[in-house]
Amino acid sequence: MTPLRPDKRLLRPLGALLPRGLFARTLLILLLPMVILQGVALQLFYGGHLDVISRRLAGALAGDVSFVAELLTQMPEESHPLILREGNFRLGLALSWQPGRGFSGPTQRAPWMSFLPLERDLDQALREQMPHPFDADWHSDPQSIVIRVGLPTGLLSVEAPRKRLLSTTLYVFVIWLVGSALLAGAVAVMFLKNQVRAIRRLATAAEDFGLGRDSGAIKPEGAREVRQAALAFNNMQERILRFVSQRTEMLAGISHDLRTPLTRMRLTLAMLPPDPQTEEDLAALGEDVEEMERLVETYLAFARGEGTEQARDTNLSSLVAEVAEKARRAGAQVEVQAPEHLSLRLRGDALKRALGNLLDNARRHAERIAVAVSEAREAGRDWAEITVDDDGPGIPAAQRNEAFRPFASGSATGTGLGLAIARDIVRAHGGEILLEESPMRGLRARIRLPV
Known part of the structure; x- marks a missing residue:
């Protein structure tokens, strides 16, 4: 056995995570590169251009606060009202001066706040430009930032609007990215649904034709291929x-x-x-x-091969009971165990011939016959099963495949076509027929039909 190449071994876990459907895979192929590209663009914009803007806005606010603090420190006390009034008017800051009040120290903040970009940039700018102790309060007012500065002669409180540190470019850029992704996704979904619907109709028509159901010609639609x-x-x-x-x-x-x-x-x-x-x-x-x-x-x-009969909705239990009653009239001892109603789309006359051939074979070689009808689910699909058991000599396991060949019967009274006809009919319904060892110590013929 040839070992897998390293690249295939690495891709196998990734392949298990991929969707199985054509629609989902195609949509993933179209949208995933676009989302990755937009994510990279957003990261580059936020980490580059927006980061520079944020530092400049924080530096400008810190410079205004530091400028007012230095004026209040160096200018005589009678000029303080003028400084505060001009600061409120020129700088757009709400200034409050409390002479003689000391600075109590910075307030305790949550550790996670030090990782937020706005808080981090403002603190860094104030440390660089402010020679006095300060504290920035982000919780008292959701619309403003309160900065308290401890000066030798009093306490300066500055209330600055948060919008001075925010840039609307980020929101516009994010809205543009998300909007374009949603628009492209909607267009992709609309077109992909039409293509996948055409492929599904083709697959359904092929399956119906393989099961002997005449669904007629399908309408060509979708892409050229x-x-x-x-x-x-x-x-x-x-x-x-x-x-x-x-x-x-x-x-x-x-x-x-x-x-x-x-x-x-x-x-x-x-x-x-x-x-x-x-x-x-x-x-x-x-x-x-x-x-x-x-x-x-x-x-x-x-x-x-009963090829001219059309498939119809048929009660499988009634069909089996009818074939068993016919075998009883021919002299067989047949027991039937089946649900009251099990509807399948079948070619009834053809399936009667197949089941009749199995019962005829069992009648010639056994005394008792047991027929059972049941439902089973395997590989994500529902199946109807018909088992025909007898107490005859059976067929050795090595010869069971040979028994389905035409004219392979060793019986003096048979032609060797019964099992071949039965398998041909069952396969035309999309099912399969198997020969197994019976619990009655004879032969079991198991018919599986898709529901």
């Missing part, structure tokens, strides 16, 4: 249906041509005068004619 796939599927479906129809008509003609000489032979044998010397030979010849008729009918049924 999807339309080409739809047209190719319609052409393929038409060719297959034409082939099946031609084969059925040909087999009908063969059936008529073969039945005519066999009928003449049977009439000839019936019209021959009785002769004791040839009575045994005539009886043996009559049995050969009957065997030929049975062989021809069986072979035609196998080759035709």
Whole structure:
């Protein structure tokens, strides 16, 4: 076994996290690079241009506060009202001066506040420009910042609006990024839904055709490649249906041509005068004619495969009970265990033939037969199961696959086509038939049909 390359080993955990659907994967391919690009652009803008602006705004506010503090320190006391009035008017600051009051020290702040960019930039600017002790209060007023400065002659309180430290460029930029991402995502979702819907219809039509359900031609829509796939599927479906129809008509003609000489032979044998010397030979010849008729009918049924019947909603439990009752009339002991109603879309006559072949095989080799119908779920899909158990000799495990081959029967009374016809019919429904060991010590035939 060839070992995986290192790049594949690294990508396998990532592949497990990716969505499985085409719509989600395509949307991820379109939107993920755009989101990453916008995130990088936002980080570069915020870490570069906006960071510079924030430091400059903080430095300007710190410079205004430091300027007022120095004026109050160096100018005589009678000029303080003029300084405060001009500061309020010129600088847009609410200044309050309390002479003779001492500075009580900075207030306690939460540790996380030191990591906020605005607080950090303002504190750094005040330390660089302010020679006096200070404190910045961010909690007293949600609209303002209160800065208290301890001067030798009193306490200066400055109330500055928060908008002096904020730049609206960030909000505009974020709104533009988010808006463009939402618009691009909406356009991508709208177009992708149309493309994925066309692919889903094609997949559904292919599955229905594989199960023998005639859903008709599908309408080509979507991208050019999807339309080409739809047209190719319609052409393929038409060719297959034409082939099946031609084969059925040909087999009908063969059936008529073969039945005519066999009928003449049977009439000839019936019209021959009785002769004791040839009575045994005539009886043996009559049995050969009957065997030929049975062989021809069986072979035609196998080759035709019930391809002309249309699938319909059918109660599987009633169908199984009807086939079991027919087997009882033929002399078989059949027990049936099934729910009251289990609806599936089936070709009823074809499935009756398949189940009848299984019961006929069991009747020829066993005394008791048990038929059960149940529902199962496997690999995320619901299945209907029909089991046919018998107490006969069974088939060795090594020969069970060989038993499905046409004309492989070792029985003197069979043609070897019963299991082959049954499997052909079950597979035409999208199911499978398996041979297993039966709890009754004979053979179990398990039919699985998709619900």
